[in-house]
Structure formats: C-alpha cells, structure tokens
Amino acid sequence: MDDSKGLSYFFLGMGVGVAVGLLFAPQSGEETRGLIKSKAQEGGDLIKKRGEELRDNAAEAIDRGRDLVKTQREQLNAALDAGKQAYRDAVSSTPGRSSATETL
Numbered sequence: 001m002d003d004s005k006g007l008s009y010f011f012l013g014m015g016v017g018v019a020v021g022l023l024f025a026p027q028s029g030e031e032t033r034g035l036i037k038s039k040a041q042e043g044g045d046l047i048k049k050r051g052e053e054l055r056d057n058a059a060e061a062i063d064r065g066r067d068l069v070k071t072q073r074e075q076l077n078a079a080l081d082a083g084k085q086a087y088r089d090a091v092s093s094t095p096g097r098s099s100a101t102e103t104l
Helices: 003-023 029-092 099-103
Strands: none
Touching: none
C-alpha cells in the first residue's frame, strides 16, 4: 500500500471512530457539544502557542544568521585589505616599479 492510500485510510478510520464515539457517548448531546467545543478551544490554544514558539525560534535563527553574515563580511573585508596591503608592500619593494601599479 502506498503512503497516500495509507494516509487516507488513517483519516477515514479516525473519522469513523469519532462518529461512533459520538453516537455512543455517555453524555447528552448538549454536554457532548460542550466537550467538543472545549477540546477544540484547547487545541486552538495549543496550536497558537506552538505557532508563537515557532515564530520566536525562527526570529532567533534569523538573528543568528544575520550576525554570522556580518561576521563573515567583516572577516572577508579584513582579508581583502590585508591582501591589498601585502600587494602594495610587494610592489613597493620591487625595483623599477611603475606608477600604474601604485593605484591599488
């Protein structure tokens, strides 16, 4: 059985189980509706809380990523500056240098 059929059978079975559970519930219809409503609210609150946690985690990850990019950019700029300076030093110590190489 492939995964899509398995998943659809799972949801079908879950739906049948819920329907049978509601039919044979020991509470009255009004009590059952109240119970369903309270459980739905609890589920909604849980989803909202989890969504807020995920949002906060994503914001932290984005901040860490920005800091990492900033650090990498600073390191790259420092390496480029060091390379330019090394080139200037090498060119200035070479006898017979031309004025075109001094523009860096």
